[in-house]
Amino acid sequence: MSDRETVPPATPAGADSLRDEARRIAAGYAFTGPALDLGALLWDGRCQAGAPVRVPLAMLNRHGLVAGATGTGKTKTLQLIAEQLSARGVPVFLADVKGDLSGIARPGQPDDRVRQRAAEVGRQWTPAGFPAEFFALGGLGHGIPVRATVTSFGPVLLSKVLRLNQTQEQSLGLIFHYADTKGLELIDLKDLRAVVAFLTSDEGKGELKGIGGLSSATAGVILRSLTAFEAQGMADFFGEPEFDTAGFLRTAEDGRGIVSVLELPAVQEKPQLFSTFLMWLLADLFHDLPEVGDVDKPKLVFFLDEAHLLFDGASRAFLDSITQTVRLIRSKGVGVFFVTQTPKDVPAEVLGQLGNRVQHALRAFTPDDEKALAATVRTFPRSAYDLEEVLTGLGTGEAVVTVLGENGSPTPVAATRLRAPESLMGPVDAAELDQAVRASSLHDRYAQAVDRESAYERLSARPPEEREPARRQSGAGAPAKAPKEEPSLVEQVVGSGMFRSLARSVGTQIGREITRSLFGTARRRR
Incomplete structure (x- = not known):
């Protein structure tokens, strides 16, 4: 998070028209149904605490993208969304490549920066942990082993x-x-x-x-x-007992959705293992879940951090499979969020299906960076902002947002100062993680x-x-048999x-x- 005020430049206009434009953007996020609170509108150099930026709960199965340069707050954004989904009774799946999401199970630590951010966005901040289970592919790392036959x-x-x-x-x-x-x-x-x-x-x-x-x-x-x-x-991933993917669809006794954290630091140098698991998991869920169409809230939401690992070096067949899965699994009530550095990390055919966008700051230090910036701007609807300038000036914990409104149409582009997560923003230690794994009701079944x-x-x-059927069926000197029909x-x-x-x-x-x-x-x- 940043202590400074970021000034998102707007298209030159009179003061009245600027205020009208800000009111129009704010009105685009005034939903009547349940919604997750992302933060507050940034306009004319100030954070507008009375203009919340939100995303409808019912639209989170329309998939999404959280993007931005390293250190801009992407991981905290997915943590913010995940904990609000859990509070609403929606199970969440987090692919934790860097190993810094396990803190979602513990209450956050209040400090001056957190208090300041809460005051800026006009929201109360209360430390809270959320029900979490920890998994590891084939037992490689800290977590309940996930295997498939x-x-x-x-x-x-x-x-x-x-x-x-x-x-x-x-x-x-x-x-x-x-x-x-x-x-x-x-x-x-x-x-x-x-x-x-x-x-x-x-x-x-x-x-x-x-x-x-x-x-x-x-x-x-x-x-x-x-x-x-x-x-x-x-070799470690394939075996038994095979994991029942229905285990990712559970809620806790208090009704909150369980956050399933797949710990991947041990396999971050093995992207093929990660990709293989994702394909199997989505296909397995697609096969098992019934068609539900539009729902009041998702049955499950995936967050795939470091999504570029999923697509780097991927074959055409793999991309086709992912595209088809993302397209079809929405009707099963499952939402998928890709978390990566720039939208160009995600193939165009997948990117076109991501209705909710949270774009953190991008850097433009090289010609390639400038091309990536220009390409990112083109993926947004027309807006009142000079997006190239805004995206290079955003502070940590700030982003440009557009989501699908309750009627399914995109909301106005909004520069946003994001809320701070209420859970711990960092990993828990390995001993605490192992203790949580052993305490899980799934441990004895899969360990x-x-x-x-x-x-x-x-x-x-x-x-x-039976290893030599030919010798057994025809002895020496036996008369030749007439050929039979195949x-x-x-x-x-x-x-x-x-x-x-x-x-x-x-x-x-x-x-x-x-x-x-x-x-x-x-x-x-x-």
Whole structure:
């Protein structure tokens, strides 16, 4: 936050017209329904405490962007919004890349700067902590481990993060289809490796013969991609117990929404791990949640800090998947906020779907900075401000805001002095974090990894007579048989010796229904 008064320049006009323009902007934020309070209007060099800048609660599933240069207050802004959502009974998901959001669980510390900011924006400040749970991808860091099985993750998303081409993606789809049909559980990456190796072996290559089979070259590409994938830390993410994403939709006993903080400092150098998790999580929620259309308040709001990590080096297929997910998940009552340095960090097709914008200060020290500034200004509606000058002059904890009003149309652009969060603006120490993790009702369910019998163990344990079906079916000197009509895929699957062996060991799992969503994820009854 800044102790100085920032003067947002306005378009030259008479004093009366300036006052009229300020009243018009303030009127654009005078909502009748529930709204979150961001701060107060900055106009003509002063903070207008009587002109609050707000965002309607019902519009927070229309997604948003919080952007600005390093040190301008982006993280505090998402913390401010998150704690107000929690107070309204809305669960929140925070991707904490830098590790400085855990303080949302503890009351803030009052000081002169906080008191001054509260007086400037005309709002009372009361220290408060909010109900929070802490998670970590695959247990990498401080938090309840979040894992997914390879089976549920599915071939579509896995192909995207492995950067397979269309032919390789189709082959991976056949591998998953075969495993689904045979009841072969793909729990972790070694299970997938085992199935790929079997389907390219002498005894297994005939299993997919009726639908084209799996070439050794394609299998090699998939296996090499898996090796690189594991080098990014993915082996820890895939496994059991698989996290039920409904755990992010909970409220506390007092009715406040639980803030789920995904601690990511341990994996900030592994952006592919972060991207993979996000894709699975959104696809899983999309599959499970019913269509709700317009709602009075969101079912869940995501805040994805350091969003550039999500898109850096992303494939075209990955971007298409994210774009489609963001577009469709709104109707499920889920809002997604991207937090990054400049709007250009977010692909245009995603940026166009972000109806709520909080733009902190930008710097223009280099020609590239100037281009980014000009591009940012063009993403805003026409306004009474000289935005290029305003955006380079904003202080810490100040921003240019436009949101979707209650009728769905953009509000006037408003330079805003933002409120201070009421929770602790900084991290809690590791010991306190670990204590909170152990105290969670989810800890016992997910803390300990389980490596039960799955595809790897079953394929490794096949008896010798089933590993050499060709030798077993035709003895020396046996008369040649007339050629038979090529069996169908179903006949191949049901008639294979491996199927009969697995049927005895898997039992009802083979008969279970595996459904895959349009994102390729599979769901099991929970």
